[in-house]
Amino acid sequence: PIILRATEQERSDIASMNHLQIWSAAAQKNIPLRQVVSGFETAFEDEIIYRRDRKRAITVFADPDKGLATALLARVRPQVEALDLPAGYELEWGGEYEDSGNAKAGLTASLPMFFLLMVLITIMLFNSLKQPLIIWLTVPLAVIGVVVGLLVFDQPFGFMALLGMLSLSGMLIKNAIVLIDEINLQRDEKPLIQAITDSGASRLRPVGMAASTTALGMIPLLFDAFFVAMAITIIAGLMFATLLTMIFVPVLYATFYKQEAA
Template sequence: NFREGIHIRETEKEVAKIEDYLRKKEGVTLIASAIGGGHPRFLLTYSVPVEAANQYSSILVSVKDYKMIDKMLPGIQKDLESMFPDACINVKKFNLGPATGGKIQLRINGTDPEVLRELAEKAMKIFREEGAKAVRSEWGEKIKVPVPILAEDRAMALGITRPMVAQAIEANFSGTTTGVYREGVNLIPIIARAPYAERDTIEDLSEIQIYSPMARKYIPIMQVLNGVKTEWETARLARWHRRLMLKVHADPRGAELPAELMERVKPKIEEALGVDLAAYRGKPLGKDEKWTAKTIPIKYDDAIPIKGKPGYFIAWGGELEDSADAQKQLAANIPIYFGMMILIVIFMFNAFRQPLIIWLTVPLAIIGVTVGLLLLKQPFGFMALLGLMSLSGMLIKNAIVLIDQIDINIRSGMDRFNAIVESGVSRMQPVMMAALTTMMGMIPLFKDAFFVSMAVTIVFGLGFATGLTLIFVPVLYATFFKIK
């Protein structure tokens, strides 16, 4: 985003400078720019960015090798920020999914636009101090607007109303649609407006002619105006649930995760904006309690009141809000289906101890999942949670195979201790092979930006848990059934 109010032709010139810079970067193969909006949907998972204005531009860059992207991003971000200090630059990987804006978002609701801007400035200052990039508000900066001052008495005498003045000015500068031209299946509007030389500057306003019903002729528009004043106004306003809303966006720099940036900025912003903690959760901050990111948990479509400002609320949005909503939806149904899984295992063994042993092996996966996500720097989001749920089914299957073999050996007359040892040895190969084939099938998804967190969860969780299951299940079986 360039400065608010810039002409689209000026945006085009600035984008040309960025394209020249990018062409000189090693590894860049193709560049595609969209000015004034986003690119057309060329991929099913791609959504057109919601920003659309003269100052907005979206540039897609293709490189020789995807492995180069992570190394190139910080340098390009730094260079473009120094080249265009008055622009909002956000260099990031191509997003396979909805264009939701910044990774971290803050919604501020209220009634007075000036108060909302004041609160947003405090939040954006903290974001910048904590090293966030592309910090911006959806309203943007105020722009200068010329406002004609209507001389009510002279206008009434000439039979001219305020809408007539507005229509005359619009027809001169913006133009009016006089017809439609059909070209194949496309309908192209025909717009009539004054020549460029007569609408180039605000001084051309004095040359506009407006029709007077009382005088029955065209007269200079300045006869019904007391002049033109310049005012600052907000070009775009947004609402949330029919309440005036200003949304602040921010993104983490480099390899930092959104959750890590949120951990630092969330408590500072909540305190700076004066969140009424007592009204929100029913009790104020304790004497020994420190305000942290977990003091107020992120909820979907939340409304956190601001102290001393009735009718003003804030709420956190972005990826973390979407993740909280997805987890809430899953949490409503997970107990039902996990309960059904437990009952099925109980009916299968017609006992309680074997199902208990099986379900005690499921938490072992958390060890591998934690190691994998930390090692590959992946967030525990919706896709990771989906992978963890799938992983639980795989581990239950492995435990069932092992315990069922132990029961079969005992029923065949084998010594109970030897039955446990023999089942572990005989079932090790099929269990390990089944886990290995599943892991090998998921490893190619490490390169996929959308499924990588799910793949990491399954591969590392299954790998760790399978090895531990072959030890943990026999030990628990011997413990529960008192076998020595």
């Protein structure tokens, strides 16, 4: 489109528009604009019209001076949602809260399929149901370390912490597989209890060293504002769960197979 704009002198005062010259076909000459209009009325007009989901929106931005965005949201949300909005108005939360929710929803939709695949792999690996059950029962142990770590460092369980939890589950499954596989090898030559004891002693160092190197590798991420929650989740969860796995797995193995040993 072709847009015409008057000079700065002509648009400095609205009254000057009365003297704006326009072409009159009847008079065949330029005449002042005031001769063909009854007057002017000023009205406010938005420079930018914000829309959300194709609806006009008023966006309010806020950045916490200190503390976590989740803590700020929890503090102000009841007060904001208690406001009596006029008819036709609705309230939605966006920003980091919305992005985190969308990311979690997309991730959660695909989780069942991948966990089912991991369960099937462990079942095929040991050709048994008891041993995969022992392995998967060790995964919830990580929650203890994760909760403690996030509370100590005052971090929320957000999307990055969820990613760390998923990564952590794979690490714990690996540790349990290593220990159970060693117990199976020892059982061919030794009684059940002795095989469990010797396997735990022989696998303690490699499993512990693997967990320690992983935790040390995550330390630099503790100083990154974006990855700190994931790093805390992996470090705290892995260290707690690794220690408990070396106790929990032998106990469960002895419980599940004590009748066979007898």
